[in-house]
Amino acid sequence: MPTINKSYNINNEEKSFKKFTNKTTNEHSTGSSNNDILNEVIKHQVALKSFARIIENYEDLIELDTKQYNLDSLFAMDIGGSLCKIIFYDCNIENFDNNEIKELFNSLKNNIFSTEDYGFSGIRDRYKSIKTKNGCIHFILFETQRVKNAVELIFQNDIIKNIKQISCTGGGSYKFEEYFREHYDIEIKKYDEFKSLLTGLNALLKYSPNESYHYKIDNTIISDKPIPDVYDADKKSIFPYLLVNVGSGVSVLHVKDENTFERVSGSGIGGATFFGLVRALTNINSFDEALQASREGDSSNVNMLVGDIYGGEYQSFNLPAEMVASFFGKFAKNGTMDKASDADICNALLVMITNNVGQVAYLNAMRYNLTKIYFSGNFLRSNVIAMKALAKAIHFWSHGEIQAHFLKHEGYFGALGTFFLNNLSK
Ligand SMILES: Nc1ncnc2c1ncn2[C@@H]1O[C@H](COP(=O)(O)OP(=O)(O)OP(=O)(O)O)[C@@H](O)[C@H]1O
Numbered sequence: 001m002p003t004i005n006k007s008y009n010i011n012n013e014e015k016s017f018k019k020f021t022n023k024t025t026n027e028h029s030t031g032s033s034n035n036d037i038l039n040e041v042i043k044h045q046v047a048l049k050s051f052a053r054i055i056e057n058y059e060d061l062i063e064l065d066t067k068q069y070n071l072d073s074l075f076a077m078d079i080g081g082s083l084c085k086i087i088f089y090d091c092n093i094e095n096f097d098n099n100e101i102k103e104l105f106n107s108l109k110n111n112i113f114s115t116e117d118y119g120f121s122g123i124r125d126r127y128k129s130i131k132t133k134n135g136c137i138h139f140i141l142f143e144t145q146r147v148k149n150a151v152e153l154i155f156q157n158d159i160i161k162n163i164k165q166i167s168c169t170g171g172g173s174y175k176f177e178e179y180f181r182e183h184y185d186i187e188i189k190k191y192d193e194f195k196s197l198l199t200g201l202n203a204l205l206k207y208s209p210n211e212s213y214h215y216k217i218d219n220t221i222i223s224d225k226p227i228p229d230v231y232d233a234d235k236k237s238i239f240p241y242l243l244v245n246v247g248s249g250v251s252v253l254h255v256k257d258e259n260t261f262e263r264v265s266g267s268g269i270g271g272a273t274f275f276g277l278v279r280a281l282t283n284i285n286s287f288d289e290a291l292q293a294s295r296e297g298d299s300s301n302v303n304m305l306v307g308d309i310y311g312g313e314y315q316s317f318n319l320p321a322e323m324v325a326s327f328f329g330k331f332a333k334n335g336t337m338d339k340a341s342d343a344d345i346c347n348a349l350l351v352m353i354t355n356n357v358g359q360v361a362y363l364n365a366m367r368y369n370l371t372k373i374y375f376s377g378n379f380l381r382s383n384v385i386a387m388k389a390l391a392k393a394i395h396f397w398s399h400g401e402i403q404a405h406f407l408k409h410e411g412y413f414g415a416l417g418t419f420f421l422n423n424l425s426k
Pocket residue numbers: 079080081082083084143170171246247248249250270271272273274275287288376377378379380381411
């Protein structure tokens with residue numbers, strides 16, 4: 001059975017945040033109180049949770065042939081460079097005519113729903129689940145480095161024996177193909193990662209009333225809470241857009257309409273760069289702790305600011321004193337590293353990577369004359385600092401012409417799209 005050793009819902013985020021900040025607040029001092037920072041994260045989560053969850057007309061979108069129901073069709077996976085995402089469709093099993101499969105399905109459900117945490121890194125994102133007319137789509141994620149244990153925890157032995165094929169996307173669908181065949185006699189049915197990503201994203205933008213959101217910006221003041229996007233009735237206004245997927249690396253897609261897209265750019269400075277550098281430069285070993293630390297840190301102990309160079313603002317060109325002139329620039333001088341805490345370093349890394357993603361996004365939106373950028377990928381998972389920084393930067397650079405949009409199902413579109421592609425009958 002899965003072991004319970006880690007939780008990630010709002011209450012647990014609060015608990016682990018408090019535990020973490022108790023540990024670190026004595027090490028350094030910051031201007032903002034822990035409660036302010038915690039409240040911001042909680043408010044964001046609560047606002048997203050309150051967005052409507054029901055996909056209308058879901059059965060129009062996806063028609064599962066009930067005669068063909070088997071355990072294989074209820075799962076889809078996206079195995080990426082850092083994280084493995086799993087979709088599980090908890091459907092109405094009345095139509096199953098095979099009693100053995102019914103029993104296995106029930107034991108699978110008991111296994112999956114007995115906990116929200118599986119092994120060392122697995123979690124079920126309860127508040128992201130989507131109700132449909134005939135069931136509910138569930139979202140689970142694991143670290144890719146634990147994918148082999150993850151499969152055994154989720155499917156368990158008697159279930160694995162009854163699975164012949166799993167639909168799968170992401171680089172891991174190639175990398176682990178041989179492993180699945182040799183160990184479990186399971187065939188991997190591959191789907192292209194960008195085709196899956198866009199199938200999942202476009203489906204939710206179209207059918208889920210509040211999938212995407214933005215932050216309102218007045219001058220330099222950004223709204224506290226995320227604001228759901230509003231589309232016209234036929235949802236045509238979704239297109240065209242730029243999609244910037246921030247996973248381990250960054251992929252930039254120009255999406256012209258539902259069936260036409262091009263990968264126009266990318267960057268090797270992405271989510272795994274952030275987490276990899278956090279591990280190289282600090283004692284922090286989990287992504288969630290790194291995010292919590294960065295909410296606490298003061299990056300002026302790490303970065304060289306315009307004020308450090310000019311002694312104040314650079315007036316002629318409107319560069320304020322507190323603007324970063326050079327990320328990690330302070331460390332170029334002797335005796336500076338000891339003054340920076342792990343939290344300061346996490347904050348500097350987070351903002352540095354986010355800024356770079358923002359620039360790549362902005363320049364590509366300009367290049368293709370697009371006014372809307374959607375950001376997806378798990379780097380943005382609960383990452384309010386990065387989302388707000390992206391929203392502000394895009395607004396500032398484009399003088400308000402281009403808007404950044406964020407997505408409730410962040411890094412799950414590839415797995416969801418694979419599930420749809422595998423089960424779509426029209
Ligand atoms: N619990 C976590 N553990 C590790 N990284 C996490 C976690 N939560 C969020 N992340 C961030 O999400 C990133 C991975 O995002 P995502 O799952 O979208 O990409 P991926 O599919 O693994 O990568 P790629 O598409 O490039 O192969 C990590 O690099 C890290 O920045």
